[in-house]
Structure formats: structure tokens, C-alpha cells
Amino acid sequence: MASASVAAEGAMADKRATQWRIRRIWSGLGVGTAAACAGIAAVTLLVIFGYVIAKGVTALNIDFFIHLPRPVGIEGGGVSNGIVGSAIIVAISAVLATPLGVLAGIYLALFGRGVLAEAVRFLADVLSGVPSIVIGLFAYTVLVAPLKHFSAFSASFAFAILMLPIIVRTSEEAIRTVPRVIREGALALGMSTYNATINVVLPAARGAIITGLLLGVARVTGETAPLLFTAFGSQFWEVNPANPMAELSLQVFTYAISPYEDYHRQAWAGALILIVAVFIINLAARMALRSRVSRG
């Protein structure tokens, strides 16, 4: 009797141990698959990075940064106008999109209730999925066609629209993560809602808001499609946003589809500069997120 029940218990324990082993194997397989996928994603990026560096670094020299493009057949030349043009176009777009985006984020996080807020959130999400070439067409329709003139500003306008949803949603999230008791602490001191928001809540969310802004900048820095019919590109030195302007990614595109070997090398070099710029911006975004507590 007793020995039979002991035997039964032993069988049960064996069964449980087997189940445990099977579970361990499945768990290991799951983790392994996930790690492999993560590895593939990371390796892909590294391969692209390595390839662009290998191809681009040979055309990189000081001339590339300080000279204007030279006509085909004449050796050398650079993309100084494109680098400056990119900086101008992206800077103007950030200036346009930041106040609007941060204010919308404040609205959604602190005041937005009901249908309007839900609609804004939904539309921001839709907007972030609209292909950039459509945004470019829109900028063309409202700024280029009526004025009958390509301009860097119209490119900034298109970029601002591309950045906007990123800034709106990251600002909203940033402000939401500021604990409610912080905001109430400010209100309890007799601060107006405005003062509590500007002086206490926003500074507390500052790091994450800057991160969102930088991510928005990184997003548009590599954009080419909207530029085709807004900034248009230029072979010349141009800093007036009212005129057509050279832009680095647009130059990469133009050079890459040209039939000339020298231009191809320069396209790789331009691509390298773009990737490095986006890399640095992303790095800065991470650092901004980390240094949240500063001294006032």
C-alpha cells in the first residue's frame, strides 16, 4: 500500500521534471530566436554603416567640405553648399515645428480631454505615417506653385510638417511622465496654471522634450523626396531661404543617378556625412534624456 503510493509519487515527480525540461527548452528557443532577430537588426545597421564608410571615405577630404560642386569632368569639388543648405533648411523647420509641437504636447498631456484631444492624437499618428513625398507635394501646392518659385523655405515647411507629429507625441509623453504631485505642488504654492506649467512642469520634462525634438531633426535630416519640388537644389552658394537651395541628401540623390564615376564617389561621401550626422543627433538625443536633473 505505502510502497505503491511512494512509487506513484515518484512517477509524478518524474513527469513534472520532464515537463520542466520541455518548458526550459521552449523558453531557451524563444529567447534564442528573439536574440537572433535583434542581432540581425543590429548587424544590418553595422553592415550599412561599414559599407557607406568603406565607399565614402575615399572621396572624403577637406575640399569636399569647403568647395562648391564642380562641373563634370573637372576633378575635385565639394558639397559645402549642400551641407550649409541642409543646416539652414533643417534649422528653419525646427524653429517652425518646435513651438507648435510642444504647445500641442502640453495641451494633450495636461488639458486635452474628450473628442478634440483624441482627434488631435489620432491625426498626429496618421500624419506621421503620410509618405514624405506627399508632404512635399503639399508644400509645393501651397508655397511653390502660388509663388511660381522654388525655395528653401518651402522645404523647411515640408520638413516641419514631417517633424510635427514626432514632437507632439514625444512632448506629450514627456509631460505625462512628470508626476502629478509635482504639478500640484506648484499649484498649491499659488502659481497660476501657466506659471506652474512653464516654470515647473516643462523644465521637469525638458530632457525628454529635447530628445523628441532631436529625433524629429534626425527624421528629416535624411529626407530627400520632399526636396525634389521644394528646395529643388542648386549648384551655387545660396543662403537665402527664399531661393532654391542645395541640400546634401538631394545632392547625394542627384550624384548617385548620374553616370559619372567621380559623382558616384562623392555621393558615397555625402551619404557618409548624412549617416554620421544622424548618428550624432541620435546620440545627443540619448544624452539629453539622461541628463534630466540639472541645477537651477
Added chain:
Amino acid sequence: MAMAQRVEPERTMDPLVVENLSAYYGEKLAIEGVSLGFPAKATTALIGPSGCGKTTLLRCLNRIHESSTGAKVAGRVLLDGQNIYDPETSPVAVRRRIGMVFQRANPFPTMSIRDDVVSGLRFAGGVRSRKRLDEVAERGLRQAILWDEVKDKLNLPGRSLSGGQQQRLCIARALAVDPEILLMDEATAALDPIATAQIEDLMNVLAKNYTIVAVTHNMQQAARVSKFTGFMYAGEDHVGRLVEFGETDQLFTKPREKRTEDYITGRFG
């Protein structure tokens, strides 16, 4: 159970008087028909089991209750005879006169100790003079018995302090705007016994000059720091009501109400 108690006649002259106050979160009634006066220059403790509405009542006293979505209030709260819920009274003006300390110390994340203490004066009072702000910072920190511990690190973030120090920083911040009344919402609930004792000592000093309303779930603390005590209780309907108000000694030794006696003798809650 009386729906609307009256304020006891001898309490109607108190600096802060609550008349037939009810508070809602959306459609949900949280407290109902609360009437009492908070005596001048003394600490009044609000005690009662969890969910009895004592914190909600406290949050109605400086109109911070209405910063929650859908929160509403009915009834009157008289500050020196003036109803703070009058349509023409701004909550901002009310909160300048009635300070508040929260359950969780909430130093402002990006501010130094000095900036935190003067933030009310700077951003609500519009004071810009550096010298004036420095003076106020020192005065507030001295009042909160924190000055000696932080005078050499006024530029460090408030968050670098210990929990008890952070809470005293928040008290200093509340005092720096010169309120008449100080609300304390379980201000020691998150602190260790030593930090708690420091805050309680501080409360006993401050009660000489301020009217203090302190929510606490700790009856020993109520007995240690308060001159008056209000006992709140929510029945089956989960609506909080004031059961009894009186001098702390009387309430703890000779409660008038059966439910008060049951609570303080530990029969429930």
C-alpha cells in the same frame, strides 16, 4: 446619520470654516455634508480609516481638489468669512493664503534647494530681487529647521536630500509664501520614525503661529501634534462624513460617538 451637520456655534468665528461641504469625483460622491471650523493657531488632525474622505476634505480646503478631472464641490469653505468657492474668487489667490504639504515629498525636479524654497514667491508672487529671494530662502529653511543642514549646499538639487529633509524642504517652500493656514496630507507617511519625529516637532513649533490642518492615519501622531481632532468615517455607501469633532484629549478619552470609540479602541479600521 444627519445629512448636514451644523458648524458648532463657537467654531463659526474660526479662520477656516467648512459649511455643509460635499465633494464629487465625476458622479461619485466622496464626502457629504461636512461642517466644522478649524481653530486659529492650533493643529487640527483629521483621522479616520482609509477611504473615509479625509484627504479629499483637505484637498477641498485649498481648491486643489478641482485640479482632478471631473472633480466638483458643493457647499462653502469660509476663509476669514469669505467663501473660497465664490465664483469671483480665484483658486490661485486662495492657495497663496493656504499652503499645502503632500504625502510624498515633491521637490521640483530641476530646481536647486534655494530655488525650490523661493519658487512660490518667484513664480506666483513675481518677486525677482535676488537679495530678497535669498533672505526668504534662509527664513523659510530656518522655519522648517533645515537651514543648518543645507546652508552649505543651497545649489544642490532638492532631490539630493534625504526623504525627511525633502519633506522639510517642502514645508519651507510652503512657509516662504507666508500662508495663514498650512494643510498637511499625511506628511510623514513615507518617512522613518526619526524623520517623522523631526516633522512632528516642527509641527508643534509651527502651530504657535499657523493654523494647521493635518490628515493622518496614525492616531498616536494625532494625539502628539494636534489640539483638535475630527474623526471621519465612510459607511456602507462609501461616502465620507464627519462623525465627531472635538478637542483631541476629549475625543480620545471620552468620545461622544460610538463609531469614534470603536475606531480609537481599534475595533475596526
